[in-house]
Amino acid sequence: MDIFGIPIQAMLSQLLLGLVNGSFYAMLSLGLAVIFGLLNVINFAHGALYMMGAFFAWMGMQYFGLNYWVMLIVSPLLVGAIGIAIERTMLRWLYKLDHLYGLLLTFGITLLAEGMFRSFYGVSGQSYPVPDALAGGTNLGFMYLPNYRAWVVLASLVVCFATWFVIEKTKLGAYLRAGTENSKLVEAFGINVPLMVTLTYGFGVALAAFAGVLAAPVIQVSPLMGSNLIIIVFAVVVIGGMGSILGSILTGLGLGVIEGMTRVFYPEASATVVFVIMAIVLVIRPAGLFGKEK
Amino acid sequence: MNQKIGYGIVLVLACIAPLVLYPIFLMKVLCFALFACAFNLLIGYTGLLSFGHAAFFGGAGYATGYALKTWGLPTELGILFGVLVAAAIGLLMGALAIRRQGIYFTMITLALAQMFYFFYLQAPFTGGEDGLQGVPRGSLLGWLNLSNDLTLYYVVLAISIAGYALIVRIVHSPFGQVLRAIKENEPRAISLGYDVNRYKLLAFVLSAALSGLAGATKTMVLGFETLTNVHWTMSGLVVLMTLVGGLGTLIGPIVGAIIIIALENKLGTLGYFLSSVTGIEWFQSLGDSVTIVTGLIFIICVLAFRRGIVGEILARFKRAPAS
Numbered sequence: 001m002d003i004f005g006i007p008i009q010a011m012l013s014q015l016l017l018g019l020v021n022g023s024f025y026a027m028l029s030l031g032l033a034v035i036f037g038l039l040n041v042i043n044f045a046h047g048a049l050y051m052m053g054a055f056f057a058w059m060g061m062q063y064f065g066l067n068y069w070v071m072l073i074v075s076p077l078l079v080g081a082i083g084i085a086i087e088r089t090m091l092r093w094l095y096k097l098d099h100l101y102g103l104l105l106t107f108g109i110t111l112l113a114e115g116m117f118r119s120f121y122g123v124s125g126q127s128y129p130v131p132d133a134l135a136g137g138t139n140l141g142f143m144y145l146p147n148y149r150a151w152v153v154l155a156s157l158v159v160c161f162a163t164w165f166v167i168e169k170t171k172l173g174a175y176l177r178a179g180t181e182n183s184k185l186v187e188a189f190g191i192n193v194p195l196m197v198t199l200t201y202g203f204g205v206a207l208a209a210f211a212g213v214l215a216a217p218v219i220q221v222s223p224l225m226g227s228n229l230i231i232i233v234f235a236v237v238v239i240g241g242m243g244s245i246l247g248s249i250l251t252g253l254g255l256g257v258i259e260g261m262t263r264v265f266y267p268e269a270s271a272t273v274v275f276v277i278m279a280i281v282l283v284i285r286p287a288g289l290f291g292k293e294k
Numbered sequence: 295m296n297q298k299i300g301y302g303i304v305l306v307l308a309c310i311a312p313l314v315l316y317p318i319f320l321m322k323v324l325c326f327a328l329f330a331c332a333f334n335l336l337i338g339y340t341g342l343l344s345f346g347h348a349a350f351f352g353g354a355g356y357a358t359g360y361a362l363k364t365w366g367l368p369t370e371l372g373i374l375f376g377v378l379v380a381a382a383i384g385l386l387m388g389a390l391a392i393r394r395q396g397i398y399f400t401m402i403t404l405a406l407a408q409m410f411y412f413f414y415l416q417a418p419f420t421g422g423e424d425g426l427q428g429v430p431r432g433s434l435l436g437w438l439n440l441s442n443d444l445t446l447y448y449v450v451l452a453i454s455i456a457g458y459a460l461i462v463r464i465v466h467s468p469f470g471q472v473l474r475a476i477k478e479n480e481p482r483a484i485s486l487g488y489d490v491n492r493y494k495l496l497a498f499v500l501s502a503a504l505s506g507l508a509g510a511t512k513t514m515v516l517g518f519e520t521l522t523n524v525h526w527t528m529s530g531l532v533v534l535m536t537l538v539g540g541l542g543t544l545i546g547p548i549v550g551a552i553i554i555i556a557l558e559n560k561l562g563t564l565g566y567f568l569s570s571v572t573g574i575e576w577f578q579s580l581g582d583s584v585t586i587v588t589g590l591i592f593i594i595c596v597l598a599f600r601r602g603i604v605g606e607i608l609a610r611f612k613r614a615p616a617s
Contacts, residue, residue: 036397042397042400042401090593090597093597094596094597097600099396099397100343100397100400101596101600103343103397103400104533104537104592104595104596105592105593105596105597107530107533107592108588108589108590108591108592108593108595108596109589109593110589111527111530111585111586111588111589111592112585112586112589112590112592112593113589114585114589115583115584115585115586115587115588115589116586118585119583119586227526231404231405231408231526232405232408234401234404234405235401235405235408237401238394238398238401238402238405268416271412271415271416272409272412272413274405275405275406275408275409275412276409278402278405278406279390279406279409282390282391282393282394282402283390283393286393286394287394
């Protein structure tokens with residue numbers, strides 16, 4: 001069975017790969033949006049922390065013999081702790097200044113982190129095996145489904161929707177949203193806003209690290225994996241707008257799929273398609289698909 | 295008056311510098327200084343942080359390199375072609391990016407520059423990973439042979455001074471004043487009746503064209519062009535130069551460019567020196583860790599040193615008479 005002369009199996013497998021990439025975009029842009037909402041900082045270091053998440057998983061296996069499942073929990077916790085340290089010691093001093101300083105600071109942190117991992121591990125990628133429980137695949141009759149990829153999509157969807165649920169439907173989330181609207185007023189009600197800000201940053205970057213661990217068996221673990229991704233995620237954020245959490249998730253997944261489909265039909269454009277879509281969205285709807293015009 | 299004396303001293307120093315220092319290194323510094331000044335026109339005087347200036351710097355470099363090597367254009371026309379290409383890319387990127395404000399503007403410029411990066415990576419005329427090699431220097435207006443490094447140095451110096459003079463002229467013109475009004479308070483500039491977006495776009499294109507001039511000249515000087523110049527790290531580097539020197543000061547970017555380029559070139563030597571003094575072996579690998587050092591300078595500048603070197607000095611001078 002062919003569609004436009006392309007076998008449907010090839011198409012479905014690219015679709016799945018697109019969904020996998022899309023889930024990374026979704027998790028990273030979600031973290032960026034949550035951080036930006038409360039801290040007014042665009043966290044350039046998000047990509048670097050995603051890379052560190054993947055590296056910690058690899059290091060845990062290499063040096064301590066810790067398996068994938070342990071590192072799936074430990075690595076985000078470690079990166080979250082690093083994030084909290086970054087927020088407490090550096091980012092904190094920039095909130096009153098222009099947004100651009102937050103971006104420049106996190107850009108510096110990105111260079112520092114990348115440079116350090118590069119000086120220890122070089123630029124070549126380290127391979128990370130798929131955990132035994134998820135090795136192999138399932139034959140669905142119409143296509144072969146690699147178990148690990150299905151797990152990545154499933155796990156990230158669960159995490160994304162859990163985040164959405166916490167922010168939109170719980171009391172903690174209500175504080176968070178109130179803090180985004182007017183942090184001074186929330187503080188006046190006796191809520192410890194600085195602590196909330198710190199934990200939000202920690203959570204956002206832990207999400208990036210979680211994505212990093214999920215990504216480790218799919219792509220090679222390399223110091224440059226983060227910065228290549230973060231620029232695409234920026235484009236995703238511009239396309240979706242940072243106003244809506246569900247919007248970020250949908251945009252991320254959707255663009256991943258579009259990218260996957262482009263790889264089937266016109267491979268040369270697969271690296272640029274997201275940026276082209278961004279340009280088109282800027283012309284038609286400058287505020288982004290889910291953004292509100294201010 | 296003081297300013298004129300200052301410029302005179304700098305000019306004399308610039309003229310005798312190649313007798314002491316390696317001319318190719320000096321020309322590289324000049325090109326980057328012009329690049330940083332052009333970038334500063336946007337961040338320092340219009341308040342727009344672009345993270346995509348590599349697209350103009352490197353784009354013009356490729357255009358000029360291709361024109362000189364494959365079409366065999368005369369040098370001055372080749373550079374002009376590079377400037378025009380950079381201006382055209384600037385027009386396209388600027389028109390899209392000014393549709394959003396603040397931090398989104400920055401993200402859009404970064405993303406669009408990355409799109410151009412992939413384009414250059416795949417396009418047949420750039421030579422991909424190998425880069426564009428063997429670009430001839432040619433001769434200026436058909437009579438001044440540029441193969442001599444010293445002759446070329448004075449030509450590059452003239453180009454840089456012309457570019458710098460143009461930037462100074464723009465900043466002090468009525469147009470520059472409007473740009474500054476936009477930087478200080480955009481809604482007020484709008485309510486005063488200025489078409490803010492047209493001013494922003496023109497500033498963006500001017501900055502792009504001047505960055506292109508710097509990139510085109512650099513390709514002509516070094517004779518090659520590689521993907522490094524269109525990568526986002528190059529956009530970051532020019533931000534760093536401007537930040538170190540001082541945002542929104544006229545000579546700050548020049549100082550920043552000198553420091554950063556010198557640091558990049560001499561980091562290895564510095565590392566060996568530190569290692570011999572302190573006995574810590576790790577310093578020997580400092581030359582390979584330019585990224586770490588750049589990252590650290592970024593962090594320190596943003597946290598403690600936001601006015602930059604020239605900005606700090608100016609602030610001190612301003613405070614002195616009052617006390």
